[in-house]
Amino acid sequence: MKIxxxxxxxxxGALLIYATADFPGWGDAAxxxxxxxxxxxxxxxxxxxxxxxxxxxxxxxxxxFDTMFETTVIFSAGVVCFILLxxxxxxxxxxxxxxxxxxxxxxxxxxGGEIPPDSDDFERIDVxxxxxxxIIKTMCRILIPFIQxxxxxxxxxxxxxxGGGFQGGVILGASIILFxxxxxxxxxxRRIRERIDALLCATGVFIYAGTGALCLLLGLNFLDYAAxxxxxxxxxxxxxxxxxxxxxxxxxxxxxxxxxxxxNNVSSRGKYDEGL
Amino acid sequence: xxxxxxxxxxVVPLLSAxxxxxxxxxxxxxxxxxxxxxxxxxxxxxxxxxxxxxxEGVIIYRLGGWPPPWGIAYYVDHLNxxxxxxxxxxxxxxxxxxxxxxxxxxxxxxxxxYTLYVLMVTGLLGIVVTGDAFNLYVLLExxxxxxxxxxxxxxxxxxPLASLNYLYMGTIGAxxxxxxxxxxxxxxxxxxxxxxxxxxxxxxxxxxxxxxFIICMVGVWLKxxxxxxxxxxxNAYTYAPSASSSLIAPLMTKVxxxxxxxxxxxxxxxxxxxxxxxxxxxxxxxxxxxxVMGAILALAQTNLKKMLTYVIIAEVGxxxxxxxxxxxxxxxxxxxxIVNDALMTLCAFMVVSNIVYKVKGYAFEDxxxxxxxxxxxxxxxxxxxxxxxxxxPTCGFFSKWYLISGALKAGHxxxxxxxxxxxxxxxxxFFRVLEISYYEPFSNHHVGDHHPEPMAEAPLTMLVPxxxxxxxxxxxxxxxxxxxxxxxxxxxxxxxx
Amino acid sequence: xxxxxxxxxxxxxxxxxxxLMMIGLYAMIAKNNLxxxxxxxxxxxxxxxxxxxxxxxxxxxxxxxxEHGHGAAGSHVVHAADYINPLPHVLMLTAIVxxxxxxxxxxxxxxxxxxxxxxxxxxxILAQIREK
Numbered sequence: 001m002k003i004x005x006x007x008x009x010x011x012x013g014a015l016l017i018y019a020t021a022d023f024p025g026w027g028d029a030a031x032x033x034x035x036x037x038x039x040x041x042x043x044x045x046x047x048x049x050x051x052x053x054x055x056x057x058x059x060x061x062x063x064x065f066d067t068m069f070e071t072t073v074i075f076s077a078g079v080v081c082f083i084l085l086x087x088x089x090x091x092x093x094x095x096x097x098x099x100x101x102x103x104x105x106x107x108x109x110x111x112g113g114e115i116p117p118d119s120d121d122f123e124r125i126d127v128x129x130x131x132x133x134x135i136i137k138t139m140c141r142i143l144i145p146f147i148q149x150x151x152x153x154x155x156x157x158x159x160x161x162x163g164g165g166f167q168g169g170v171i172l173g174a175s176i177i178l179f180x181x182x183x184x185x186x187x188x189x190r191r192i193r194e195r196i197d198a199l200l201c202a203t204g205v206f207i208y209a210g211t212g213a214l215c216l217l218l219g220l221n222f223l224d225y226a227a228x229x230x231x232x233x234x235x236x237x238x239x240x241x242x243x244x245x246x247x248x249x250x251x252x253x254x255x256x257x258x259x260x261x262x263x264n265n266v267s268s269r270g271k272y273d274e275g276l
Numbered sequence: 277x278x279x280x281x282x283x284x285x286x287v288v289p290l291l292s293a294x295x296x297x298x299x300x301x302x303x304x305x306x307x308x309x310x311x312x313x314x315x316x317x318x319x320x321x322x323x324x325x326x327x328x329x330x331x332e333g334v335i336i337y338r339l340g341g342w343p344p345p346w347g348i349a350y351y352v353d354h355l356n357x358x359x360x361x362x363x364x365x366x367x368x369x370x371x372x373x374x375x376x377x378x379x380x381x382x383x384x385x386x387x388x389x390y391t392l393y394v395l396m397v398t399g400l401l402g403i404v405v406t407g408d409a410f411n412l413y414v415l416l417e418x419x420x421x422x423x424x425x426x427x428x429x430x431x432x433x434x435x436p437l438a439s440l441n442y443l444y445m446g447t448i449g450a451x452x453x454x455x456x457x458x459x460x461x462x463x464x465x466x467x468x469x470x471x472x473x474x475x476x477x478x479x480x481x482x483x484x485x486x487x488x489f490i491i492c493m494v495g496v497w498l499k500x501x502x503x504x505x506x507x508x509x510x511n512a513y514t515y516a517p518s519a520s521s522s523l524i525a526p527l528m529t530k531v532x533x534x535x536x537x538x539x540x541x542x543x544x545x546x547x548x549x550x551x552x553x554x555x556x557x558x559x560x561x562x563x564x565x566x567x568v569m570g571a572i573l574a575l576a577q578t579n580l581k582k583m584l585t586y587v588i589i590a591e592v593g594x595x596x597x598x599x600x601x602x603x604x605x606x607x608x609x610x611x612x613x614i615v616n617d618a619l620m621t622l623c624a625f626m627v628v629s630n631i632v633y634k635v636k637g638y639a640f641e642d643x644x645x646x647x648x649x650x651x652x653x654x655x656x657x658x659x660x661x662x663x664x665x666x667x668x669p670t671c672g673f674f675s676k677w678y679l680i681s682g683a684l685k686a687g688h689x690x691x692x693x694x695x696x697x698x699x700x701x702x703x704x705x706f707f708r709v710l711e712i713s714y715y716e717p718f719s720n721h722h723v724g725d726h727h728p729e730p731m732a733e734a735p736l737t738m739l740v741p742x743x744x745x746x747x748x749x750x751x752x753x754x755x756x757x758x759x760x761x762x763x764x765x766x767x768x769x770x771x772x773x
Numbered sequence: 774x775x776x777x778x779x780x781x782x783x784x785x786x787x788x789x790x791x792x793l794m795m796i797g798l799y800a801m802i803a804k805n806n807l808x809x810x811x812x813x814x815x816x817x818x819x820x821x822x823x824x825x826x827x828x829x830x831x832x833x834x835x836x837x838x839x840e841h842g843h844g845a846a847g848s849h850v851v852h853a854a855d856y857i858n859p860l861p862h863v864l865m866l867t868a869i870v871x872x873x874x875x876x877x878x879x880x881x882x883x884x885x886x887x888x889x890x891x892x893x894x895x896x897x898i899l900a901q902i903r904e905k
């Protein structure tokens with residue numbers, strides 16, 4: 001198999017390199033890619049969409065349809081991870097570990113044994129546990145609100161600086177995953193329940209597709225934000241800017257919820273019992 | 277509303293998939309009705325769109341209101357319209373027929389399964405209707421990812437590994453296609469198919485264009501399981517649950533063949549694609565190899581579902597060979613075979629679905645005596661078998677006729693011999709199955725009681741769609757002349773003789 | 774030989790991406806371990822992303838954001854040659870998301886395979902299947 005792989009890789013590489021003889025040089029401003037379609041994006045984006053960040057304008061307006069399906073891709077990845085891994089009502093684990101909070105003593109309870117009552121004296125820790133670390137827990141608790149604030153900033157400022165829905169959504173999702181890693185999965189699940197997370201995921205994509213459908217119902221083509229001008233009460237160009245913002249919010253929500261959903265399913269192998 | 281059909285047939289299933297996902301968590305009973313409504317609207321819109329194309333000609337729909345090539349445009353012509361109608365109708369019929377088996381196999385995750393089902397149909401419809409090369413890649417990935425999920429839900433033993441192997445090869449294929457689009461972008465600067473076709477002619481001698489063509493083709497061949505890149509298909513389709521295999525098997529490979537024909541006819545015009553006779557000739561020989569190997573490997577199987585997957589590999593060979601013959605008859609045969617093969621494969625896999633529902637197995641030993649026990653199912657199987665063999669008046673005969681006449685016209689006798697050989701092997705394959713199901717006495721080792729039951733057919737919701745499909749095979753065969761003269765005739769550019 | 778060297782120097786960026794792609798492709802085909810194949814898939818997709826992004830570069834161009842867009846200087850004329858091409862970046866945002874999604878699904882499938890066969894090496898799995 002290794003020799004087959006080597007031969008295939010060399011042949012494919014040779015074919016691809018053969019083609020580079022006709023490529024424009026690196027950074028050539030007169031190449032077809034730089035002169036055909038993109039000058040309009042660069043020159044007209046302010047006057048057609050009033051969004052200074054050309055990448056956001058192209059992503060969410062000119063080629064907004066692609067982005068909607070991209071959000072659907074991440075949503076469907078979340079659904080696939082759920083449908084593959086999730087096992088409902090799993091049986092009792094072989095052993096579980098509890099720690100007495102005040103003294104730090106750990107007790108191991110085999111399956112069928114008596115579990116300490118749900119009181120503040122005992123807390124459940126994962127089987128793959130690490131020693132009790134006050135510094136990590138406290139630092140993460142302090143950092144997470146700022147991370148989320150930054151994530152919201154990235155989403156909201158996508159018009160004027162690099163950013164947008166995907167980037168901000170990933171940062172928001174990462175903050176929750178950080179919470180799940182530094183404490184444990186069950187604490188994170190108590191904050192964001194499974195059902196809320198799954199519904200948020202679908203809601204995010206629904207905001208995007210729904211905005212497009214709203215434009216369709218208002219008379220113009222799908223995802224033509226100028227149709228929102230009548231609802232929002234602004235001129236069509238500002239309506240495009242607002243439409244881009246609305247769909248970016250939808251994207252941010254969907255990406256955040258899916259990141260959390262995939263993490264929950266993959267790290268706990270579907271049992272939602274003990275994570276990483 | 278009819279101007280919005282191109283958008284509706286993708287947007288309505290997408291929104292419904294999201295609603296189904298929410299309903300799966302809140303109120304499970306709503307999932308199936310929402311899915312039926314969504315696919316029904318998609319089928320209605322695609323048939324309406326086909327009628328509009330027949331009356332008005334090519335339809336261009338601008339998404340977001342932007343003119344192509346700055347925005348994404350949907351581009352619907354006769355080729356598109358026909359394949360759209362086929363995809364949406366097949367998906368709709370299959371949904372109704374698989375409700376019982378989905379509820380039985382996945383009681384807790386029906387919401388998620390229907391979501392993936394409708395999303396896969398959205399992806400397939402989007403691949404067919406789009407006129408933008410990069411948009412095709414995104415929708416291809418939607419169809420692929422949901423396909424991996426749907427397939428991996430099968431038997432715990434083999435399905436996840438089969439799906440993982442499908443994932444590896446499918447991702448390589450999609451990435452090769454993306455790379456090809458990148459090469460086209462670097463030499464033309466555009467992503468819109470019609471625009472690329474406009475810019476390319478002066479560049480036909482360029483090495484980059486030739487490489488882009490080859491990489492795009494290899495990527496598409498990986499995804500359609502053309503021999504020798506077919507290794508993922510038998511396992512993936514065999515171990516998938518019945519509902520998934522009867523959705524994915526008829527549609528996925530045919531949609532990829534549509535993509536190949538679209539690349540040949542619209543993006544790289546036939547003038548470029550068929551200019552190098554040596555390449556087209558060798559691709560037809562590759563198709564011959566695919567047909568022969570598919571037929572031989574199908575003979576070696578002891579398992580009905582796996583045998584049918586090798587028949588699919590042979591059918592892919594028919595279509596690739598027909599398209600690359602380079603003449604009008606061959607291309608007509610290939611496009612007609614997309615329609616026919618989708619229906620034939622749907623019929624065959626729905627029969628397997630019914631058999632699995634009642635007998636819980638699909639190996640040849642499980643088929644003993646089924647002709648008496650499930651006469652309607654096996655009757656539909658007989659019609660499907662006749663169509664795959666190519667007996668008139670079923671539709672399979674007519675597409676084979678066009679393919680053979682195309683082969684004769686191009687002087688490619690090897691392809692003609694392969695087609696006839698494959699028909700003979702199909703006769704052996706299907707008569708073997710029918711012999712087992714008729715002559716052998718029924719053995720109840722799966723069901724577990726000793727009294728011979730008179731007739732234990734599959735439930736009506738699984739049986740009636742199957743009979744409709746079987747009748748459709750004959751009807752489509754009888755109306756072949758209309759389909760060819762009114763639709764396919766205009767799908768092929770005038771340059772091809 | 775002289776113009777081969779010249780070709781290499783002029784287009785070295787493309788050759789780097791192609792080498793990276795082929796490393797990823799080799800890993801996907803030749804490696805035995807399922808997770809190593811997934812890593813190879815990721816390398817392959819990343820190399821394609823790098824290739825696309827390099828299409829959009831322009832010598833002397835700045836990032837594709839108009840500074841002070843809504844401010845006093847907002848109505849100045851924008852020249853295409855001053856900013857790099859935004860379109861490949863947009864396309865690759867999509868490709869990155871697709872690659873992450875595929876990675877997630879591949880890992881979920883690998884977990885399911887591991888739960889059943891207790892190994893991630895493909896030859897051991899095939900041996901277990903053949904034994905049954």
